[in-house]
Amino acid sequence: MDMNQYLEIFIEESKEHLENMNQSLLELENNHSDISLVHEIFRIAHTLKGMSATMGFNKVANLTHEMENVLQLLRSNEIELSEKIVDVLFECLDTLEGYINQIANSGEEGELDSDYLVKKLNQILQGEPESENNSKEEVSSTNESNSNDIHIEVEEFSKNVALKAAAEGFNCYKMQIDLNPNCMLKAARAFIIFNTLEKDCEILKSNPPVEDIEDEKFDTDFELIIISKVDGETIRKRIMNISEVENVLIEEIDVNELNIQAKDIETVEEERTVDTKNKEKDEKKSNKSKKPKLGKTVRVDIDRLDNLMNLVSELIITRSRLEEMDDSGRKHDINEAVEYLGRITTSLHDAVMKVRMVPIERVFNRFPRMVRDLSKELGKEISLVMLGEETEVDRTVIDEIGDPLIHLIRNSIDHGIEDPETRKKHGKPEIGTVKLIAYPDGNSVVIEVEDDGQGINIEKVKAKAIQNGLITEEQAENIDEKEAVNLLFKSGFSTADKISDISGRGVGLDVVKTKIEALGGIVEVKTSKSGSTFTIRLPLTLAIIQALLVNVGMEKYAIPLNSIKEIVTIDAKSIRKIQEQEVVLYRNTTLPILRMNKILQVDSDACDEEDLIVVVVKKGDKTAGFVVDNLIGQQEIVIKSLGKYLLGIKAIAGATILGNGQVALIVDINSLF
Amino acid sequence: MAEKITTTDNQYVLFKLDNEYYGIDILHVETIEKVMDITRVPHAPYYVEGVINLRGEVVPVINLRKRFDLPQVELNDESRIIIISIEEIVVGLLVDASSEVLQFDTETIDDVPNFSDRLKNDYVKGIGKDNERIIILLDLKKVLGNTDTNEEL
Numbered sequence: 127m128d129m130n131q132y133l134e135i136f137i138e139e140s141k142e143h144l145e146n147m148n149q150s151l152l153e154l155e156n157n158h159s160d161i162s163l164v165h166e167i168f169r170i171a172h173t174l175k176g177m178s179a180t181m182g183f184n185k186v187a188n189l190t191h192e193m194e195n196v197l198q199l200l201r202s203n204e205i206e207l208s209e210k211i212v213d214v215l216f217e218c219l220d221t222l223e224g225y226i227n228q229i230a231n232s233g234e235e236g237e238l239d240s241d242y243l244v245k246k247l248n249q250i251l252q253g254e255p256e257s258e259n260n261s262k263e264e265v266s267s268t269n270e271s272n273s274n275d276i277h278i279e280v281e282e283f284s285k286n287v288a289l290k291a292a293a294e295g296f297n298c299y300k301m302q303i304d305l306n307p308n309c310m311l312k313a314a315r316a317f318i319i320f321n322t323l324e325k326d327c328e329i330l331k332s333n334p335p336v337e338d339i340e341d342e343k344f345d346t347d348f349e350l351i352i353i354s355k356v357d358g359e360t361i362r363k364r365i366m367n368i369s370e371v372e373n374v375l376i377e378e379i380d381v382n383e384l385n386i387q388a389k390d391i392e393t394v395e396e397e398r399t400v401d402t403k404n405k406e407k408d409e410k411k412s413n414k415s416k417k418p419k420l421g422k423t424v425r426v427d428i429d430r431l432d433n434l435m436n437l438v439s440e441l442i443i444t445r446s447r448l449e450e451m452d453d454s455g456r457k458h459d460i461n462e463a464v465e466y467l468g469r470i471t472t473s474l475h476d477a478v479m480k481v482r483m484v485p486i487e488r489v490f491n492r493f494p495r496m497v498r499d500l501s502k503e504l505g506k507e508i509s510l511v512m513l514g515e516e517t518e519v520d521r522t523v524i525d526e527i528g529d530p531l532i533h534l535i536r537n538s539i540d541h542g543i544e545d546p547e548t549r550k551k552h553g554k555p556e557i558g559t560v561k562l563i564a565y566p567d568g569n570s571v572v573i574e575v576e577d578d579g580q581g582i583n584i585e586k587v588k589a590k591a592i593q594n595g596l597i598t599e600e601q602a603e604n605i606d607e608k609e610a611v612n613l614l615f616k617s618g619f620s621t622a623d624k625i626s627d628i629s630g631r632g633v634g635l636d637v638v639k640t641k642i643e644a645l646g647g648i649v650e651v652k653t654s655k656s657g658s659t660f661t662i663r664l665p666l667t668l669a670i671i672q673a674l675l676v677n678v679g680m681e682k683y684a685i686p687l688n689s690i691k692e693i694v695t696i697d698a699k700s701i702r703k704i705q706e707q708e709v710v711l712y713r714n715t716t717l718p719i720l721r722m723n724k725i726l727q728v729d730s731d732a733c734d735e736e737d738l739i740v741v742v743v744k745k746g747d748k749t750a751g752f753v754v755d756n757l758i759g760q761q762e763i764v765i766k767s768l769g770k771y772l773l774g775i776k777a778i779a780g781a782t783i784l785g786n787g788q789v790a791l792i793v794d795i796n797s798l799f
Numbered sequence: 800m801a802e803k804i805t806t807t808d809n810q811y812v813l814f815k816l817d818n819e820y821y822g823i824d825i826l827h828v829e830t831i832e833k834v835m836d837i838t839r840v841p842h843a844p845y846y847v848e849g850v851i852n853l854r855g856e857v858v859p860v861i862n863l864r865k866r867f868d869l870p871q872v873e874l875n876d877e878s879r880i881i882i883i884s885i886e887e888i889v890v891g892l893l894v895d896a897s898s899e900v901l902q903f904d905t906e907t908i909d910d911v912p913n914f915s916d917r918l919k920n921d922y923v924k925g926i927g928k929d930n931e932r933i934i935i936l937l938d939l940k941k942v943l944g945n946t947d948t949n950e951e952l
């Protein structure tokens with residue numbers, strides 16, 4: 127069967143499961159006694175095992191199976207949860223993630239090795255590493271002798287109950303019940319049998335499973351493992367008394383033997399199937415050379431899709447309405463229809479946006495793990511507080527925001543938060559806190575990374591900036607705190623020296639800034655002795671923006687509204703030339719004047735006019751005035767890329783399609799400063 | 800040739816440029832469009848005519864005459880934009896005229912001789928023959944590729 131069609135769903139779901147597993151593991155680490163978390167992790171591992179085995183991803187299936195074994199022991203309190211086990215489970219999680227990512231990229235699991243993890247898991251299972259070899263041998267021998275007469279597998283869970291039961295004087299039986307082939311209501315009959323048994327026995331396991339028996343998914347016989355104080359013959363007679371029961375076989379099982387057998391049979395059988403499956407897969411592999419490549423998917427709330435659907439149908443209705451209007455159509459009707467059309471498109475836009483919205487949780491979820499690892503690595507105790515995970519952001523933003531946030535959080539933990547002793551000395555709680563806060567603010571999303579560390583040492587930053595030749599000593603004396611902090615974002619800052627030498631935070635902050643600005647957002651820093659806050663402000667969506675359409679020469683260009691400060695008219699005579707740069711004194715500051723027609727290589731005679739229309743734009747603290755020929759107006763525009771071929775064209779951020787089908791280019795203001 | 804026509808092997812879309820016939824592999828051709836409104840893109844390579852709105856997608860258009868350093872002519876009713884797609888890059892090629900699709904047997908395609916100076920050999924994958932006609936089969940990757948050596952701004 128061709129599984130490729132299910133691959134996307136598989137990957138999407140696996141990722142979701144792994145995310146949940148990650149969370150549960152993190153919680154488990156802090157709360158070793160919470161058995162429900164073990165159950166949860168077990169459930170996830172089990173689901174993953176099933177899913178991946180179906181898809182033929184045996185490495186995943188194998189590893190999850192081994193995890194299950196260990197989790198099972200935890201679940202039944204047979205082994206104590208230790209730091210080491212959690213670490214191994216985390217390692218397993220990482221490896222599983224590796225597999226899934228590999229599958230997403232290439233459609234195959236890749237070469238990632240998990241054997242050592244399996245070994246580690248087995249060591250946990252067996253308590254001691256050296257017993258490994260012995261048990262392996264035992265496995266093969268017991269398997270051969272027992273696989274024939276024991277049809278029914280005993281899970282660890284039942285086994286433990288059986289063990290306990292045996293200790294309390296219960297007997298454990300294996301029984302096979304044959305129903306009369308003419309039996310009409312097999313399920314009902316089985317139900318009666320179960321009921322009868324349950325009076326003084328406990329059914330540990332049935333083959334086929336109880337659910338299948340209830341659904342009548344069995345032939346005429348089924349097998350059970352039960353424990354009871356009553357002796358086998360009595361039970362047999364009791365069951366035989368039920369009508370339509372043809373035969374009952376019952377035999378006692380030695381519980382202690384069961385212990386070994388059950389576990390080993392399971393693993394060996396698994397190994398066997400895995401082997402054959404691997405072979406099959408190898409064969410298949412040689413046949414299909416084409417690797418599927420996967421697109422990105424978004425899971426969408428069905429209500430949102432319905433809404434979208436409704437709007438589109440309304441759109442179609444309106445179109446018919448417009449089509450039916452003949453030339454005699456009154457202007458009033460047309461106006462009405464157009465107005466209606468306008469309303470629908472606005473709602474449609476809204477609806478489409480919502481479909482693309484994803485809770486920022488998706489990004490946030492990976493941080494608890496990162497913080498855990500980092501705090502272990504650095505020997506600092508950190509508590510991560512996350513707020514507003516439900517804040518929704520456009521899919522495109524989600525994809526891009528992860529790396530900058532990782533940088534910032536790393537920075538906070540690495541440089542911001544002091545080691546426990548220093549913290550104690552300063553009267554701070556030993557455990558440092560990093561807060562990750564997200565909230566919507568109008569048309570943008572704000573994400574804050576806040577820590578209660580030592581803040582940024584301005585003097586050290588200055589010293590380093592001088593050392594790196596970013597500023598002169600003279601400049602250093604004159605700049606204020608804010609400017610000094612902004613030095614951190616300078617590209618030369620981080621690369622020049624070793625990260626560890628000063629507390630100055632500068633590890634790739636220039637990268638963070640570049641990235642955020644590329645997304646149309648801004649980063650700000652606030653810092654004090656009691657901690658710093660990095661604030662990222664991002665537009666809700668990257669696909670649709672408000673823009674000002676202007677004429678430059680005969681051409682139309684769009685300037686993103688979020689970078690526009692104001693629009694003014696300036697007398698051409700007031701422009702002065704300083705070192706080849708035109709400037710004008712505007713509100714007591716010098717405003718550099720840039721001629722749009724020169725930047726965009728357009729013929730235009732706007733320069734000769736007396737009153738110049740100037741669009742004042744800002745980038746951070748800097749402002750500049752751009753001379754345009756004419757203003758057309760404000761419009762919501764859909765950003766389209768210029769395509770791979772014209773990647774990175776100077777001064778142009780993209781294109782948009784105007785109402786008349788014409789393409790207008792979007793000016794990249796950020797690149798012009 | 801007749802029995803092989805159902806496959807797309809060696810089928811080429813032909814177009815005319817300054818009295819020469821050129822062919823591009825049909826597998827890379829998406830559509831052929833009449834010339835529409837082209838928006839100039841500043842700072843783009845000189846041979847990029849601009850971008851068009853191809854049913855909602857913004858697609859760059861290369862003026863092949865400029866690309867091959869041929870004399871410029873006015874656009875007319877015959878002019879076409881051939882939309883090609885190669886390695887995730889979608890680009891339009893502005894040509895003088897385009898009409899037919901031809902199939903060449905592999906053995907009838909000749910290697911590139913040392914060609915006229917006007918057209919750099921780089922762009923040419925081979926020479927196809929159709930009776931008396933000579934058809935220059937283009938290597939699209941090279942046509943799109945980096946042109947630092949050829950830049951004449």
